[in-house]
Amino acid sequence: xSSSSKPGIHVAWKTVTYRSVALGVxxxxxxxxxxxxxxxxQFTQKGVKSVSNLGSRLLELxxxxxxxxxxxxxxxxxxxxxxxxxxxxVKKAGSNSWVTADYNVPVEKGDVVQTGSEGMAKIVFNDGTxxxxxxxxxxxxEENSANDQQQTNVAVxxxxxxxxxxxxxxxxxxxxxxxxxxxxxxxxPDSAAMVRNDPKADQHExxxxxxxxxxTRNGEVIHLADWEKVAFQxxxxxMAKLKEIGPPTPISPANMxxxxxxxxxxxxxxxxxxxxxxxxxxxxxxxxxxFSSTIVDRKVNTADVIVSGLNEGAYxxxxxxxxxxxxxxxxxxxxxxxxxxxxKNTAAINLEVDPFTQHGHVIELTGKxxxxxxxxxxxxxxxxxSVDGSFHYFMPPLPQGESVITITAQNxxxxxxxxxxxxxxx
Numbered sequence: 001x002s003s004s005s006k007p008g009i010h011v012a013w014k015t016v017t018y019r020s021v022a023l024g025v026x027x028x029x030x031x032x033x034x035x036x037x038x039x040x041x042q043f044t045q046k047g048v049k050s051v052s053n054l055g056s057r058l059l060e061l062x063x064x065x066x067x068x069x070x071x072x073x074x075x076x077x078x079x080x081x082x083x084x085x086x087x088x089x090v091k092k093a094g095s096n097s098w099v100t101a102d103y104n105v106p107v108e109k110g111d112v113v114q115t116g117s118e119g120m121a122k123i124v125f126n127d128g129t130x131x132x133x134x135x136x137x138x139x140x141x142e143e144n145s146a147n148d149q150q151q152t153n154v155a156v157x158x159x160x161x162x163x164x165x166x167x168x169x170x171x172x173x174x175x176x177x178x179x180x181x182x183x184x185x186x187x188x189p190d191s192a193a194m195v196r197n198d199p200k201a202d203q204h205e206x207x208x209x210x211x212x213x214x215x216t217r218n219g220e221v222i223h224l225a226d227w228e229k230v231a232f233q234x235x236x237x238x239m240a241k242l243k244e245i246g247p248p249t250p251i252s253p254a255n256m257x258x259x260x261x262x263x264x265x266x267x268x269x270x271x272x273x274x275x276x277x278x279x280x281x282x283x284x285x286x287x288x289x290x291f292s293s294t295i296v297d298r299k300v301n302t303a304d305v306i307v308s309g310l311n312e313g314a315y316x317x318x319x320x321x322x323x324x325x326x327x328x329x330x331x332x333x334x335x336x337x338x339x340x341x342x343x344k345n346t347a348a349i350n351l352e353v354d355p356f357t358q359h360g361h362v363i364e365l366t367g368k369x370x371x372x373x374x375x376x377x378x379x380x381x382x383x384x385x386s387v388d389g390s391f392h393y394f395m396p397p398l399p400q401g402e403s404v405i406t407i408t409a410q411n412x413x414x415x416x417x418x419x420x421x422x423x424x425x426x
Contacts, residue, residue: 077144077152078106079125080362082394083383085289086135087116103384103392107141114138115161118290126360127152128168128397129176135290137161142179149173158197166192167211168397180204181234183217205231207244207330215239227330245329248272248281248303248319253337256381258374258410265311266339270319271304272332278321282328285310285317289334312339312412336381338374340412349373350389351409351417361397361425366390369409369417376408400425 081088081103088101093110107113107123115121115137124130125144133139143155151173156165158180167176169189176187180197181204187193191211197204206215207229215222215230220238222230227246230239251271253259259266270283283305285296295315296307299322316336322328353367365382369375371389375382382393395405403425408418 075145075147076109077126077146078108078359079123079141079144080359080364080394081105081107081121082124082130082396083120083122083132085121085383086119088119088121088133089114103394107144109141109144111141112138113141118288118292120289124362124394124396125152125154126362126397127154127170127174127176128361129154129170130166130396131156132164134162134164137163139163143177152176155179158195160197160199162194162196164192164194169399178206180206181232183215183230183232183239186214186216188212202233203231204233205229209330245321245323245327246275247329247332248275248278248321250317250319250332250335253317253335255333255335255337256376256379257335257337259337259339261312261339261341265309267306267308268310268337268339269304269306270317272319274303275321275329277323278329279324280322282320282322283307283317284319285315287313287315289316289336291316291318310339312341314338338381340410348417349409349411349415351407351419353407353419353421356405356421356423358423358425359394361399363395363398363405363423365393365395365405365407367407370411370415373409373411373415376406376410378406398423398425 081101084101084103089098090101090105090107091098091112093108099105101113101121113121113123113133115133115135117135119135121133122130123133126146131139138159138161140157140159142157143153146152150171152170153175155177158178165178167187167189170176178185178187178193178195180195183204183206185193185195185206188211191213192209193213194207194209208224208226210226213224215224217232217239218237222239222241224230227244229242229244231242232239249272251273252269259268272281280299280301281303282299283296284291284294285307286294298305314336315338316334318331318334320328320331349370351367351369353365357364365377368390369385371387373385373389375385375391377393377395382391385391401424402422404420404422406418406420408416410416
């Protein structure tokens with residue numbers, strides 16, 4: 001007798017795959033849905049919409065949670081070089097090699113910026129703080145970040161040389177610091193300072209030009225107001241607080257002002273604000289912003305003077321006051337003006353501006369004009385215009401809200417073209 005015919009209980013089964021089960025459940029669900037749709041169409045549509053809304057809310061919660069976690073910590077930002085002159089190079093964080101600085105090289109945390117004997121670089125951070133790194137200087141970007149409350153943290157170390165810096169009206173809780181030889185200056189919004197570090201001579205100083213600042217070193221804290229400074233040597237136990245004589249404010253020619261001339265030379269009137277306790281003023285005019293050579297170095301006892309014999313081209317000028325003991329004030333800001341021969345042909349010249357690129361409050365401009373023409377953006381001259389007329393420029397940070405950007409191109413014959421565009425900073 002075969003085993004299959006023996007009496008007893010026999011169990012038989014058939015293999016069912018997960019795929020078969022899933023297909024069966026799906027088929028039953030479709031049948032039920034179709035039946036419900038025919039029987040209760042309104043109820044079915046509301047149910048689908050509810051399920052869809054539930055899924056959307058779940059997705060938003062997941063994405064929102066991820067975004068919050070990511071934005072809670074400070075995020076690193078880039079600064080931009082907005083003006084260059086002479087030899088300037090950058091060493092990126094983690095790199096041992098130097099690259100030549102240009103407007104396309106971003107400046108980030110850990111980067112080192114170095115200027116040569118006739119080099120200059122202006123660096124603008126996203127919070128509006130800007131640093132003008134003068135010749136023979138080296139700085140290190142120690143911090144450049146922002147958190148989800150838009151509070152920024154900018155810190156720069158001046159290893160050697162001289163730096164001018166100013167802060168903007170940044171968000172409360174933001175920080176802007178500069179360090180030199182173990183001293184740290186914390187600057188308030190809308191402040192300006194000059195930092196000088198000379199390790200060879202062991203001379204270190206921080207001068208506050210406007211606003212307010214707090215200097216800390218070895219547990220000592222000194223508060224500075226306008227035209228006050230601290231100076232110290234490395235082994236000095238304390239810092240010395242000194243009061244400087246404030247300089248006059250240049251009035252005319254205004255910075256970046258074009259002056260049209262009908263002849264070969266043009267007499268130019270220079271004027272500045274009068275200063276209390278000043279018995280005279282020293283005016284200097286140079287062809288370069290470093291004043292390594294001057295074409296005018298004159299002392300006058302009035303707050304204005306006319307200078308003749310200036311040919312066409314670009315000039316820079318500064319003024320200082322001095323007292324009865326011949327002690328001179330700090331230099332004023334350097335104003336640049338250009339003497340341009342005025343021709344009969346004042347027809348509009350070519351000017352094309354590409355769509356703006358926005359980096360926070362900083363606007364990046366690119367465009368093209370006539371070869372050899374000058375370009376001004378909101379009264380500031382674009383430092384470099386290529387031989388083919390193309391230009392690339394980062395504007396200083398704009399305030400929140402609507403702003404009008406005016407771009408003007410001007411050639412040597414007096415031809416001008418102006419474009420205006422509006423932009424809204426959120």
